[in-house]
Amino acid sequence: MEEGYQGEIFPRGEENPFGTYFSGRSYLKMLTDRGVVIGNVTFEPGCRNNWHIHHGAGGGQILLCTGGRGWYQAWGEPARALRAGDVVVVPPEVKHWHGAAGDSWFTHLAVEIPCPDGANEWLEPVRSEDYEKLS
Incomplete structure (x- = not known):
């Protein structure tokens, strides 16, 4: 565990094997x-992941925020600040990204919705210039 980070509920895991699709380090x-x-990500x-889409009728993703501060953004919408206890339901076919705040x-x-x-x-x-505008 890194100095200054507390409150992990589940094991951090290893460096994310999907790291190619992330800016910065993540663990899975x-x-x-x-x-x-x-x-558990x-x-x-x-660190944030690339824009991505979950395809498949009836699928999508649910994010259950458990620690720290982060961001979620759907294409064409403003970014939403996230904290522990927040829930994000990502419908299928929605282009989006999520990740940590710059200082947290x-x-x-x-949770992958089965389909x-x-x-x-x-x-x-x-884009870094878009991410850096988030406060």
Whole structure:
């Protein structure tokens, strides 16, 4: 655990194998991989994932924020500040990103809503100039 970061509920896990799609370091600990897939994702300060879309009718993602401060943004909408206890329901086919605030670690559970034709499409990184405007 990094100095100054407290309150992790679930194990941090190893460096995220999907790190190619993140700006900064993140960590992933899969909590379940049967039925409903749930991963504990931890972002270092300033880390965020690329824009991405969860495809598949009836699918999508639910983010259960468990620690620190972060951001969520759907394409064409203003970014939403996140704190422990916040819940984000990401419908299928919505382009979005999420990650830590610039000065805070951030952790959430990523719950994949099961659907038979589900797939994740990774897109471009969030532009640094857009991210740095968030306060």
